[in-house]
Amino acid sequence: MKRKIVFIKRYDYGKGVVDLGEYVISYASSCSFLCEYCYLKFAKAPKKPIIYENIEVLEKELKELFLKEETKNFYFNLGETTDAFLSEKHIEVINQISELISFFAERYDRRVFLELRTKTDNILKISPLNKRKNLFYIYGVSLLPEEIISNFEKGTANLEKRIAGIKKAQELSYLIGLRFEPIIIYPVFGITYEEVVNSLKNLISLYKEIFLKLRSFLDISLLHSISLGTLRLTKKQYKYLKEKRSKLVFFEMVLSPDKKYRYSRPIRLYLYQELIKNLKEIFGKTIIDKIYLSTEFPYIWKGCNLPLRLLSAFY
Numbered sequence: 001m002k003r004k005i006v007f008i009k010r011y012d013y014g015k016g017v018v019d020l021g022e023y024v025i026s027y028a029s030s031c032s033f034l035c036e037y038c039y040l041k042f043a044k045a046p047k048k049p050i051i052y053e054n055i056e057v058l059e060k061e062l063k064e065l066f067l068k069e070e071t072k073n074f075y076f077n078l079g080e081t082t083d084a085f086l087s088e089k090h091i092e093v094i095n096q097i098s099e100l101i102s103f104f105a106e107r108y109d110r111r112v113f114l115e116l117r118t119k120t121d122n123i124l125k126i127s128p129l130n131k132r133k134n135l136f137y138i139y140g141v142s143l144l145p146e147e148i149i150s151n152f153e154k155g156t157a158n159l160e161k162r163i164a165g166i167k168k169a170q171e172l173s174y175l176i177g178l179r180f181e182p183i184i185i186y187p188v189f190g191i192t193y194e195e196v197v198n199s200l201k202n203l204i205s206l207y208k209e210i211f212l213k214l215r216s217f218l219d220i221s222l223l224h225s226i227s228l229g230t231l232r233l234t235k236k237q238y239k240y241l242k243e244k245r246s247k248l249v250f251f252e253m254v255l256s257p258d259k260k261y262r263y264s265r266p267i268r269l270y271l272y273q274e275l276i277k278n279l280k281e282i283f284g285k286t287i288i289d290k291i292y293l294s295t296e297f298p299y300i301w302k303g304c305n306l307p308l309r310l311l312s313a314f315y
């Protein structure tokens with residue numbers, strides 16, 4: 001199938017949300033997994049996974065972008081419209097795309113980061129990507145507590161397998177992007193103030209266990225960044241999931257200026273602050289330089305004492 005609209009788009013963060021400066025390359029669409037919160041089910045995307053054939057159009061767009069933008073570093077996201085490691089064919093096409101990008105990066109003297117985001121462990125089975133000049137692969141792995149994966153991310157790799165994937169990515173010298181998103185409040189012990197506080201504390205302790213596991217093998221010199229981002233739902237998703245009585249729809253979700261439902265501001269702030277505190281305790285204070293918030297507003301960054309930075313400036 002040929003892609004009829006542009007391949008490269010500046011990421012649309014939404015009204016008021018901090019711009020991290022990444023570009024999305026839509027070389028493929030859709031995904032065979034069944035994450036309950038996935039926006040692709042509600043978007044105008046093909047029902048079955050497809051990879052677009054007309055890569056020559058992408059090549060033209062890349063050339064125009066490199067000529068137009070004066071930035072020294074580019075950050076491309078290849079896991080937004082599909083899972084980057086969904087199949088061998090996905091990786092074959094990413095290899096072709098990285099060759100094109102590396103050519104332009106060398107010609108125009110730029111550095112490029114390519115984030116390959118996944119919820120699989122297919123890196124263990126698929127041939128490695130070719131090393132390229134001026135180009136860094138970021139193995140962006142989505143990490144959630146096991147109970148949440150098994151409830152809301154049907155068909156994806158479990159936590160243990162995702163961790164095995166990180167180890168393999170390190171062996172291949174890819175940079176690592178730890179993606180703690182979406183952060184989902186689950187299980188919810190009840191709706192009273194105390195029960196909500198206990199639900200949040202329980203969630204934090206589950207994340208702490210993941211941080212400790214990571215500390216035992218993570219090579220910090222390969223760590224590109226750590227993202228934190230709580231669940232966001234479009235109006236359509238929120239309505240649909242509420243009607244279905246999905247456990248994703250926490251009672252205290254509010255509509256934000258970017259037209260997405262999120263947990264309320266105090267709850268998000270509490271979660272981020274506690275997670276950052278734990279990351280600092282486990283990995284040391286300097287880990288703060290690696291942390292960013294995904295699709296959040298400037299006042300939440302401020303509340304977490306995080307300086308605003310572009311993703312291309314993290315490494």
Ligand code: SF4
Pocket residue numbers: 030031032033034035037038039040081082083119156
């Ligand atoms: S793995 Fe990603 S793209 Fe696939 S269903 Fe889950 S959230 Fe959607």
